[in-house]
Amino acid sequence: MISFNKQTRTFRLENKNLVYMMHVNQYDMLIKLYFGKPIEDFDFNQIESVQNIFADTYSYYDLEKKEEHTNSKLDPFSMLCEVPSNLSHDKREALVIINHEDNSSLTDFRYVSHEIFKGRPVLENLPHIRCDEKDSETLKIVLKDIKDDVYLHCYYTILKDLNVIIRHNEIISKTKNVIRVNRLFSQSLDLTSNEYTLLALHGAYASDKLLEEINLTHNKTVIEDVSGGKGFNNSAVYMLKHKDASLETGEVIGGGLIYSNNFKMIFHRTQMEQIRVSIGMNDYNFEAVLHENDKYVSPESFICYTENGINEMTHIFHDLNRKYLLRKLPKPMQKSILLNSWEGCTFNFNTQKIIDILTKCKEMGITLFVLDDGWFRNDDTYGLGDWKIDHTKIDLKKVIDYAHSLNIKFGLWVEPEQISFNSDLYRSHPEYALFDPSTPRPTTLRHQFVLDVTNKEARDNVFNQISAIFDNYELDYCKWDFNRMLTEVYSQTLPREKQKEIFHLFALGSYDLLNRFVNRYPNIVLETCSGGGGRFDLGMAYYSHQIWGSDETDAIPRTEIQYSANMFYPLRMMGAHISNRKHLSIKEKGAVAMFGTFGYELDPTHLDDEQIKEALHTNDVFLRNKELVDEGDYYSLISPFESNFVSWEVVSKDKDRAIVFFLNYRHINWRSRYLKLYGLEKDAKYVNTLDNNTYKGEYYMNVGLNLSMGRGNFVPSLIELKKVNE
Ligand code: DGJ
Numbered sequence: 001m002i003s004f005n006k007q008t009r010t011f012r013l014e015n016k017n018l019v020y021m022m023h024v025n026q027y028d029m030l031i032k033l034y035f036g037k038p039i040e041d042f043d044f045n046q047i048e049s050v051q052n053i054f055a056d057t058y059s060y061y062d063l064e065k066k067e068e069h070t071n072s073k074l075d076p077f078s079m080l081c082e083v084p085s086n087l088s089h090d091k092r093e094a095l096v097i098i099n100h101e102d103n104s105s106l107t108d109f110r111y112v113s114h115e116i117f118k119g120r121p122v123l124e125n126l127p128h129i130r131c132d133e134k135d136s137e138t139l140k141i142v143l144k145d146i147k148d149d150v151y152l153h154c155y156y157t158i159l160k161d162l163n164v165i166i167r168h169n170e171i172i173s174k175t176k177n178v179i180r181v182n183r184l185f186s187q188s189l190d191l192t193s194n195e196y197t198l199l200a201l202h203g204a205y206a207s208d209k210l211l212e213e214i215n216l217t218h219n220k221t222v223i224e225d226v227s228g229g230k231g232f233n234n235s236a237v238y239m240l241k242h243k244d245a246s247l248e249t250g251e252v253i254g255g256g257l258i259y260s261n262n263f264k265m266i267f268h269r270t271q272m273e274q275i276r277v278s279i280g281m282n283d284y285n286f287e288a289v290l291h292e293n294d295k296y297v298s299p300e301s302f303i304c305y306t307e308n309g310i311n312e313m314t315h316i317f318h319d320l321n322r323k324y325l326l327r328k329l330p331k332p333m334q335k336s337i338l339l340n341s342w343e344g345c346t347f348n349f350n351t352q353k354i355i356d357i358l359t360k361c362k363e364m365g366i367t368l369f370v371l372d373d374g375w376f377r378n379d380d381t382y383g384l385g386d387w388k389i390d391h392t393k394i395d396l397k398k399v400i401d402y403a404h405s406l407n408i409k410f411g412l413w414v415e416p417e418q419i420s421f422n423s424d425l426y427r428s429h430p431e432y433a434l435f436d437p438s439t440p441r442p443t444t445l446r447h448q449f450v451l452d453v454t455n456k457e458a459r460d461n462v463f464n465q466i467s468a469i470f471d472n473y474e475l476d477y478c479k480w481d482f483n484r485m486l487t488e489v490y491s492q493t494l495p496r497e498k499q500k501e502i503f504h505l506f507a508l509g510s511y512d513l514l515n516r517f518v519n520r521y522p523n524i525v526l527e528t529c530s531g532g533g534g535r536f537d538l539g540m541a542y543y544s545h546q547i548w549g550s551d552e553t554d555a556i557p558r559t560e561i562q563y564s565a566n567m568f569y570p571l572r573m574m575g576a577h578i579s580n581r582k583h584l585s586i587k588e589k590g591a592v593a594m595f596g597t598f599g600y601e602l603d604p605t606h607l608d609d610e611q612i613k614e615a616l617h618t619n620d621v622f623l624r625n626k627e628l629v630d631e632g633d634y635y636s637l638i639s640p641f642e643s644n645f646v647s648w649e650v651v652s653k654d655k656d657r658a659i660v661f662f663l664n665y666r667h668i669n670w671r672s673r674y675l676k677l678y679g680l681e682k683d684a685k686y687v688n689t690l691d692n693n694t695y696k697g698e699y700y701m702n703v704g705l706n707l708s709m710g711r712g713n714f715v716p717s718l719i720e721l722k723k724v725n726e
Contacts, residue, residue: 019035032189100148114141123168191275217269222267237254245309255279256538257301281507304316337368337599338367341371419449426449436488480528483530570630578598663716
């Protein structure tokens with residue numbers, strides 16, 4: 001899968017559908033040659049031109065020999081660099097920026113050696129793709145900075161079964177000088193054309209993760225987060241769609257960062273009409289001070305390639321995540337039907353109320369009940385950091401035992417990385433709050449501060465309190481929330497030298513807490529959450545079984561969120577519930593929620609017999625389709641941002657079954673519409689639940705389902721297809 005040609009000093013990483021090639025040039029610079037569908041070989045006569053597409057006047061002066069070399073021709077705007085330099089002649093974004101002891105930030109790494117090995121190194125404290133020797137091979141390239149004894153290790157791992165290359169970088173200082181790392185990105189990707197548009201996600205609270213198609217104009221398009229991880233507004237994933245590409249055809253490049261704190265993705269359309277993509281943890285307010293033998297590791301990133309359109313890129317994203325990242329639910333929890341107390345009760349419950357809810361849960365087929373916020377407090381003005389059950393409010397043992405006696409599993413909400421100013425923990429350890437104490441009015445959000453998880457003592461304290469509860473009560477699930485961003489960003493306990501590393505150290509602190517939890521409670525289902533659908537990222541996916549999708553639980557606007565997120569994230573990653581909001585029946589709301597984890601977020605004691613019946617029916621539809629939705633291939637069919645419809649489809653990997661979602665956002669279905677499906681077997685016959693007719697796969701894919709009748713406004717519809725042998 002990975003080879004090195006000594007003569008041409010060329011690396012080739014390949015699997016069945018993908019080739020990535022790099023070259024070490026005469027100046028020991030690492031040059032990108034090719035990234036795309038398999039080609040036999042690169043024409044090495046062209047290597048010069050890859051470096052010099054437009055150069056004619058760039059040369060260099062040899063200080064030792066005192067002579068000018070006029071045939072070097074390294075074009076600053078068009079040469080394809082793997083490790084672009086800083087303050088040197090490349091005038092685009094650098095991969096790494098180091099401030100040296102002499103205060104020069106000239107950073108320029110040159111090839112020293114390399115290693116090729118099966119599998120990949122494990123990033124111990126960072127989330128990562130869990131591949132091993134049987135499914136991957138790695139190239140490690142060692143480069144040295146031209147100014148000092150500082151090394152950069154660039155890792156490229158290629159997967160056998162997916163069109164994916166995983167990348168991360170490590171800086172190792174061997175110099176006695178103190179160096180300051182001002183940027184350590186995880187990847188830089190130079191593309192030789194500008195003919196791409198960008199697909200990315202943007203959002204805000206309760207309208208998270210919305211798809212946007214962005215025209216890359218000249219100069220830079222930056223997508224980033226600086227909030228310290230809450231990140232509703234942006235996601236660290238992207239697709240670059242070739243101008244000729246569609247959902248079904250054409251070249252699409254995808255990528256992302258496996259990280260849960262400030263990130264930056266820069267798409268630079270250059271004056272030479274190329275694109276450089278630079279991705280990594282954000283260099284905003286970032287500086288890591290390194291001493292001799294220190295090592296600094298970047299988060300992991302990946303790039304993917306397809307020549308078969310956006311939907312196939314979605315399959316790559318989903319398969320990568322499902323197979324190598326997101327945790328799999330423990331067997332007994334795989335088909336649970338969850339009911340969460342939050343929207344039904346908020347803080348207003350007591351033991352009897354929960355007993356009543358559980359009794360009703362049993363009637364409506366619930367198999368997992370989650371007691372959200374409120375078991376240790378009556379409102380959100382206090383209590384975070386004091387992880388003690390409010391025994392005057394709830395007899396936790398009693399309700400858990402009662403749930404278990406009904407065969408209902410039990411889960412609990414926590415928010416470990418936060419601290420209320422009105423808490424004993426804050427009163428006894430004000431230094432555990434993360435803010436600059438010299439500020440007279442540190443920001444409170446939802447009446448709370450952020451816990452300084454860069455401080456191990458604070459982490460230990462909170463973890464010990466929370467684990468005392470999870471050790472002593474029979475819990476099956478945990479919802480791990482994070483309700484505010486970082487402000488007045490400063491740690492009261494970190495040394496001066498570490499203050500500008502704080503965002504990354506915060507990420508590492510959160511990961512440490514999550515790691516401890518996951519290792520201690522491997523069978524407890526973990527749903528992470530961030531004040532709704534923030535921190536819905538690939539870093540959290542590594543620790544979670546699922547992530548709460550959004551506090552927008554109204555099924556109609558939810559369709560926009562789910563359509564958008566589904567393009568990048570697998571459906572079983574997204575917590576999605578039937579709530580009590582607005583119009584629509586349980587069945588109709590269920591049609592949206594079942595394309596996520598499915599569940600309820602309401603007070604079931606308010607449901608009448610008809611609604612309970614409807615819930616039982618909806619649960620059956622969910623259970624019947626759960627595996628298909630979880631494991632199948634997802635297809636976007638109609639974008640809600642381009643028409644008055646939204647539609648998507650999931651096809652089982654063996655193509656025996658499919659499920660289609662359709663919704664009309666207008667008053668009437670004023671345009672009769674044939675909905676063309678994807679991904680079926682052309683010659684196989686399928687019966688559908690819309691008109692109960694049987695057609696060949698090619699009919700569904702070329703003519704489509706006839707939706708002209710009966711698809712009224714705001715009625716989410718499910719259509720199931722099943723292969724028939726006639
Ligand atoms: C925000 C979450 O998104 C909600 O579902 C709920 O858990 C509240 N926090 C509780 O405070």
